[in-house]
Amino acid sequence: MADKLKFAFYWNASCGGCEVAVLDIHEKILDVAAIADILMWPVAMDFKEEDVEALPDQHIDVAFINGGIRNSENKKMSQLLRQKSKYVVAFGACANFGGIPALANFHHKESIFDRVYSETPSTVNPEGVWPQEITEVPEGELSLPTFFNTVYMLAEVVDVDYYLPGCPPPPDLILAAVEAIASGNLPPRGTVIAGEKSVCHSCDRVKEEKKVTGFRRIHEVIPDPERCFLEQGIICAGSVTRDGCGTRCLNVDMPCRGCFGAPEGVIDQGAQLLSTLTTLLDTDDLEEVRSIIGSIPDLSGYLYRFTLSDSLMKRRIVAELKDKEVASH
Amino acid sequence: MSERRIGVYVCHCGTNISKTVDVEDVAKYSQGLDGVVVSKDYKYMCSQPGQELIQKDIKEHGLDGVVVAACSPRMHEPTFQRAARNAGLNPYLVEMVNIREQCSWVTDDRALATAKAKRLTSSGIAKARLNRALETDFTAITPRALVVGGGIAGIEAALKIAASGYEVVLVEKEGTIGGQMAKFDKTFPTLDCSACILTPKMVEVVQHPKIELMTYSEVQRVDGYVGSFEVTIEKKPRDVDLNLCTGCGDCTEKCPASVLSEFDEGLSMRKSISTAFAQAIPNAPVLDRESCWYYTGKAKCQVCARVCQANAITFDNEPEIVKEQFGVIVVATGFDILRPEEGNQWGYGKYPDVFNGLQFERMSNASGPTDGLLVTSQGKEPEAVAVLHCIGSRDENYREYCSRTCCMASLKFAHLVKEKTNAEVYEFYIDMRSFGKGYEEFYNRIQEEGINFIRGKGAEVTKKGEKLVVRGEDQQLGVIREVPVDMVILNTALQAREDAAKIAETFSLQQGQDGWFMELHAKLAPGKTAVEGVFLAGTCQGPRDIPDTVAHAGGAAADALRLMAAGQQEMSPVSAYVVEEYCTGCKVCISLCPYDAISFDEDGKVAVITTALCKGCGACVASCPTNAMHLRHFEDEQILAQIEGVFAG
Numbered sequence: 004m005a006d007k008l009k010f011a012f013y014w015n016a017s018c019g020g021c022e023v024a025v026l027d028i029h030e031k032i033l034d035v036a037a038i039a040d041i042l043m044w045p046v047a048m049d050f051k052e053e054d055v056e057a058l059p060d061q062h063i064d065v066a067f068i069n070g071g072i073r074n075s076e077n078k079k080m081s082q083l084l085r086q087k088s089k090y091v092v093a094f095g096a097c098a099n100f101g102g103i104p105a106l107a108n109f110h111h112k113e114s115i116f117d118r119v120y121s122e123t124p125s126t127v128n129p130e131g132v133w134p135q136e137i138t139e140v141p142e143g144e145l146s147l148p149t150f151f152n153t154v155y156m157l158a159e160v161v162d163v164d165y166y167l168p169g170c171p172p173p174p175d176l177i178l179a180a181v182e183a184i185a186s187g188n189l190p191p192r193g194t195v196i197a198g199e200k201s202v203c204h205s206c207d208r209v210k211e212e213k214k215v216t217g218f219r220r221i222h223e224v225i226p227d228p229e230r231c232f233l234e235q236g237i238i239c240a241g242s243v244t245r246d247g248c249g250t251r252c253l254n255v256d257m258p259c260r261g262c263f264g265a266p267e268g269v270i271d272q273g274a275q276l277l278s279t280l281t282t283l284l285d286t287d288d289l290e291e292v293r294s295i296i297g298s299i300p301d302l303s304g305y306l307y308r309f310t311l312s313d314s315l316m317k318r319r320i321v322a323e324l325k326d327k328e329v330a331s332h
Numbered sequence: 333m334s335e336r337r338i339g340v341y342v343c344h345c346g347t348n349i350s351k352t353v354d355v356e357d358v359a360k361y362s363q364g365l366d367g368v369v370v371s372k373d374y375k376y377m378c379s380q381p382g383q384e385l386i387q388k389d390i391k392e393h394g395l396d397g398v399v400v401a402a403c404s405p406r407m408h409e410p411t412f413q414r415a416a417r418n419a420g421l422n423p424y425l426v427e428m429v430n431i432r433e434q435c436s437w438v439t440d441d442r443a444l445a446t447a448k449a450k451r452l453t454s455s456g457i458a459k460a461r462l463n464r465a466l467e468t469d470f471t472a473i474t475p476r477a478l479v480v481g482g483g484i485a486g487i488e489a490a491l492k493i494a495a496s497g498y499e500v501v502l503v504e505k506e507g508t509i510g511g512q513m514a515k516f517d518k519t520f521p522t523l524d525c526s527a528c529i530l531t532p533k534m535v536e537v538v539q540h541p542k543i544e545l546m547t548y549s550e551v552q553r554v555d556g557y558v559g560s561f562e563v564t565i566e567k568k569p570r571d572v573d574l575n576l577c578t579g580c581g582d583c584t585e586k587c588p589a590s591v592l593s594e595f596d597e598g599l600s601m602r603k604s605i606s607t608a609f610a611q612a613i614p615n616a617p618v619l620d621r622e623s624c625w626y627y628t629g630k631a632k633c634q635v636c637a638r639v640c641q642a643n644a645i646t647f648d649n650e651p652e653i654v655k656e657q658f659g660v661i662v663v664a665t666g667f668d669i670l671r672p673e674e675g676n677q678w679g680y681g682k683y684p685d686v687f688n689g690l691q692f693e694r695m696s697n698a699s700g701p702t703d704g705l706l707v708t709s710q711g712k713e714p715e716a717v718a719v720l721h722c723i724g725s726r727d728e729n730y731r732e733y734c735s736r737t738c739c740m741a742s743l744k745f746a747h748l749v750k751e752k753t754n755a756e757v758y759e760f761y762i763d764m765r766s767f768g769k770g771y772e773e774f775y776n777r778i779q780e781e782g783i784n785f786i787r788g789k790g791a792e793v794t795k796k797g798e799k800l801v802v803r804g805e806d807q808q809l810g811v812i813r814e815v816p817v818d819m820v821i822l823n824t825a826l827q828a829r830e831d832a833a834k835i836a837e838t839f840s841l842q843q844g845q846d847g848w849f850m851e852l853h854a855k856l857a858p859g860k861t862a863v864e865g866v867f868l869a870g871t872c873q874g875p876r877d878i879p880d881t882v883a884h885a886g887g888a889a890a891d892a893l894r895l896m897a898a899g900q901q902e903m904s905p906v907s908a909y910v911v912e913e914y915c916t917g918c919k920v921c922i923s924l925c926p927y928d929a930i931s932f933d934e935d936g937k938v939a940v941i942t943t944a945l946c947k948g949c950g951a952c953v954a955s956c957p958t959n960a961m962h963l964r965h966f967e968d969e970q971i972l973a974q975i976e977g978v979f980a981g
Contacts, residue, residue: 201958204916213920242918242957268914268959270968275957282920282955315972 008039008064008185011055012094013084014046015070015077016104016154021095022046022069024171028178038185039064043084055083063088065184067167071097071104071312072155076148085161092180096170096262098157100272101312103170105154106304108311108318112152156312166195170262170309173248198246199267202259206241206250210234214285217295221258232258233283238305243275262309271315273306334367334461339395340453341386343377343402345432352436354446358401361450367461369393378408386412387419395421397460401429401453406853422465424905424965429456451978458977462970466905471944473559473865474659475896478503480551480839483511484878485870485885486664487533492889493662494542498896501656502537503565504547507618508608509534511666515595517696517704518748519878520740521774527611527699534613548618552653554661554839555928557944558865558901561658569649571619572605576644579607579615583636583645591623593701597691600701605636605645610699619645660865660892663849664885665835667871670724670731670825678723678822679793683800684709686793686820689741696748706752706819714755714818718802719745720790721761724825731825733846736875738823739765743778745821750781757783758815760790760804768879786813793820826875839866840927848874859888862947863927864901867891906965907946908953912938914960921952921961 014022022044026032042063043050066088072078085091096102107115120126120133138145157163167180180196183189190196198204208231215236226232232239232253240261241253252259265272277296284292299305307314340362344350355373363371370393374382377400389395398421400412405428413423431449439445475498479490482504490502502509516526537543546567553564572583584603593602595609604624607617619636621627626634626647637645669690672680679686685708687695698704708714719742724730739761746757764785766775779785788805795801799816806813828847829835836843840863842850849872852860859867869885870876876884895901908929917937922930929945930952932938939952939960952961959968 200914201916201918203918203957210918212923213918214923242916242920266914266958268911269957270959270972275959278954279920279957282924 009062010035010039010041011043011063011066011084011088012041012046013043013066013068013070013080015068015081015098015157016073017070017095017097018103019046021097021171024095024169024174024177025067027171028174031174031178035181039181052080052083055087058087060086061089065090065092067092067094068157069094069098069171071101072151072157072160073104073107074148074150078155078160079148081157081161090164090184091157091161092165092167093157093163094167095172096168096264096309099166099168099313100264100310101154101156102262102309105156105309105311106307108153109303110319111321112150116150153318154312159312164192165190166193166197168195168197168245168263169248170260173251175249176247195245195267197248197263200246201266202241202244202246202248202250202253202263204246206231206253208232208253213283215283216285218280218299220300226256228256233279238276238280238299240272240276240308242279243269243272260308264310264313271313272310273303273314276306277302336367336397336461337369337393337395338367338397338399338457338460339386339389339393340365340368340371340399340401340457341377341382342371342373342431342449342453343382343400344373344375345403345436346376349402349432349436349449352440352442352445353431353449354442355449357446358431358449358453362399362401362453362457365454365457367397368457369395377402378411383411383415386415390416390419390421396425397463398426399429399453399456399460400426401431401449401456403432404428404430407856424466425460425463427456427460427463429453454980455974455977458973458980459970462967462973463965466964468905469903469943470900471557471559471903472900473895473898474561474657475499475899476501476656476658477660477662477892477896478551478561478563478656478658479662479664479869480835481511481664481666481870481872482506482509482537482545482547483664483666483870484513484530484533485666485872485881485888486511486662487530487537488882488885489662489664489869489889489892490543491533491536491540492886493892493896494540496893496897497542498893499542499544501544501546501565501658503549503551504545505550506608507548507570507616508612508614509537509545509547510609510611510613512690513878514609514611515597515690515697516693517698517700518744520744521768521770523744523747531611531613534611538613545614547614551838557942558863558895559659559944561661561865563656563658563661565654565656567652567654569621569651570616571621571645571647571649572616573644573646574614574616576642577614577616577640578642578644579617580641581607581617582639582641584617586635586639588633588635589623589625589630591620596694596701597688599691599694616644660867660895661839662867662869662885662888662892663835663839663841663861663872664869664888665829665832665872667826667875668829670827672724672822672824677792678720678790678820679795679800680822683793683795683820685714685800685818686822689738689745689821689823692745692748692821696745696752704752706749706755708818712818713753714749716756716758716815716817717749717753717819717821718758718760718790718793718800718815718817719749719821719823720802721759721823722789723822724827726762727825731827731846733825733875734765735826736765736880737826737877739763740768740771740774740877742821742823743775743783745823746783747778747781750783755818758802758817759783759785760788760802761785762787762789768877786815788813790820790822826871828872832872835872839863841866841868842926848872859884859891864903864947865895903944904948906948906963907943908941908948908950908961908963909943910939910941911960911962912936914958915939915956916958916960918957920955920957924951924955926951 066084210231239258241259244261245263245266342355342359359371359373417423435445435449479502490500549567555562587603587605589604590601592598593600605619625631694700725735766772788807790804792803802815867888869888870881915938953963
């Protein structure tokens, strides 16, 4: 079938959940298979870099790329797929905003390696061996990709045509994207395939007076399933998160974690969430505000759970870090 | 490269800025920044030649942006906006950078101050590149004033406004106007009788054709905005018809129920149906339901109604709610005195001969509980009297501020004691503050009357036998003094009324740390508030004596008159607006708005801003989770540019 579309799926720094999400469309995968050939899908099929390199430019119709850009291989493969594809879709929270891997931007390469290869209780590494980019062995030279100090979102290394957020993206949005491509009925470049307003817009919970005296975590309380989480003092990122997920977490009594990123108009999801939380506090006493906000465990991680690469600060600034790669972006 | 044509003007502020900031260097540095076509420094930018310098450049260089690096925008932003407007430039294309308070006044380090001034100026230029021209709107002013509070401040304001030909409604929550001043005996420094000054003015109020007096009434709610306030006033049921009552006093005489008199500060009893004092305006009693036998169910009674020949008294009347339209509002709700709590070190509330200042005023007043006689609780003339200054004032355990009236009032008390008795008088004072006109002379006069001045705060009052003993450090002798007296007068602090927070909420006023209502600017706008069209008169804004209160009230009246005479008010375009597509209707902003400017559209499920009420504070903008709230002149891209400008500098 000569008219079939050509898709590629690729993963960068990711957990594999986005790959599973593709399968979450269940039997509809057959419909996808009916309209498209999959030219690359590392999780399911064995394709080599050389195979992609051999393709003519723009040969692939759509590349769905998930994961953040953690190392030089992620960057190189993304650039290669960009070159070979008509459209690139940033697939999932990590590709869209850095996602969970980008929380490592509160650290840097050295401190991460130190933690992983030396400090963790399960590590025994008395000689302090760390992975090296180049290792000489009798057979020749072995190489590993360069580990960046900073995790980037996909749009920082290639031009992205469409954004499909979520951790992972929900099946209905994946199908909507595929259908739009199949029908040729494409939205303007740069469109986020999701809602525009915030999750609150779709959330059915009763919203009344938003005034709280402190915050608790979801496992510490039995929440009222009918009432706004924030009003119960439970941090919910719904108010600063783009709509379109179908309030999946809220439906099962879990507060929103923010995986769709900021809604249209919001510049920095984490800063906006912090601003919202402080607004809720029923006090004018600055010290009290400080103490309540300070009591939230891993506050920065909470605020920027999915969007550190997409934030104004992008990463923790480490004064002594003189990294050319940071400067180059 | 920006296409904007920006002029930068760095002010020396005499030497205020230039002594610490290298202003020429800042001007030179700015010259090189994107969009800047001209950059200058000048000794006084706010002076006429300074303003003309800017105006000339606007025309010659075709500027579409002006950055003035000088003092605080609160100080001179209006000045430079006016100058720009007069030169044909939209005033909102002017950006102020504060290199005085934020640079030269916070350090002596010239290098650092100059570096900071450059960064801030760079930031201001970045904002100026994105500033947009904004158009101002006008709102009409209803030529009718509401004055709240019938003390001397409210009376003065009402009379001034009415005398200028405008209608005034004066609302007073008690049964009569007069306020605290009606309780006083004599006034300092002239020692003329308080009532002699006050009561003619009270009469003038009730007789003035332009003034409508609503006593025993309270403002419940204020809607609308400058020029068209809609005010809901509750007329509490007085049970005495003011149109019928002749003020004969028969009802009071026959009323069988009595309680402690608030007007006499608890030193006498009053009837349940009574008039606060002889010259009350209106001259008609109020039936106090709290103590009335009929209302408390003690008896059917109704004696008052039966003896009333005018048939003015009826029972079980409902409160009347009226809605009135006003263009301006003057708040003159006054002060209260501090009454030391139980267990206080001065024995107040414990020993019957320890009085507060108002109690002394009542006692000394010829129409007071003792007909003006100064006697102890034993009915005897005191042999010695102590007057204690600064009780609860200048005291970090109570009120940090100076109450401004007590020093002179204390001297007055000493004089009255001397005049009326043969008692020795001891004044315990920390500092003698006699700052007003004629006050130092008054102090000198009292000093010649044989008063014992002890420099040191009266720290404790105890009882030894028949005598009260005042203990305090005599700082001049360096000894602890214990002075036995028969009567102690505590000149306690003036403080914000207990219901000040409620009043603040009703009128959207702000309160300072001490509870006094906040003026817009201590020096430039002492009678204005952050709410356009709402003014402050008298002690609700801070402690004041009578001359200052009357002057302040006159100022508030002038502010109110200015608006009504102009007939319209320019509205600042720096206000918030809603981007409806982003609004999710979460309502966070509504409860945060200090000016009640945001309402909720139930159909569209979005927030709606009443622009005329919005003061552009930005609380809603900061709180909005979805960034649906924006503030003109402080748009995100403008603020982000400012931040970038700081780092670029």
